[in-house]
Amino acid sequence: EPEVTQTPSHQVTQMGQEVILRCVPISNHLYFYWYRQILGQKVEFLVSFYNNEISEKSEIFDDQFSVERPDGSNFTLKIRSTKLEDSAMYFCASKGTAYYGYTFGSGTRLTVV
């Protein structure tokens, strides 16, 4: 069964540093997403991406965040200057059409120290 792949599985970074979280969605999917889950809290939507542009974003997704699909396979989330409160599990997801369920990656645990 096709999978969404995320790398790295765990990243530790110093406050103020830039991080890039990488995702390889399922190859024929068209919609791409980032979600995050702070420890002990619910999974929260960050951003959706379709047709090479952001289609929706939450209030969490401020100017420190950006997404990119640099080639036909990767989908990245960049945090420009990390804060302690950015520490969370970040999940990438994709889906093929508007009517399919989402397929999630296994997540990247980001720890900001």
Add this chain to the structure above:
Amino acid sequence: AQRVTQPEKLLSVFKGAPVELKCNYSYSGSPELFWYVQYSRQRLQLLLRHISRESIKGFTADLNKGETSFHLKKPFAQEEDSAMYYCALNNAGNMLTFGGGTRLMVKP
């Protein structure tokens, strides 16, 4: 604004007992609802979609628009059902809103 509520953070049952994980939602449009499961240290996996009306691993869920609920049920719980379960609502803008999750523990 849309919201998904899972009132129980933890549900503990014995093997063979019936299970019901509650989910209530608020949404002004026509909802599309899902149940996701997360086994220990694994990814979120789609368990059920309300529009497919299928049974996966013995679980079923019925959308009740009058009560704005989408409870997940299984008549006989198994130990391997122990996991975190998330109810989620998809809005017309193609965004999932998750409930807080319910940890199901099935004791032998």
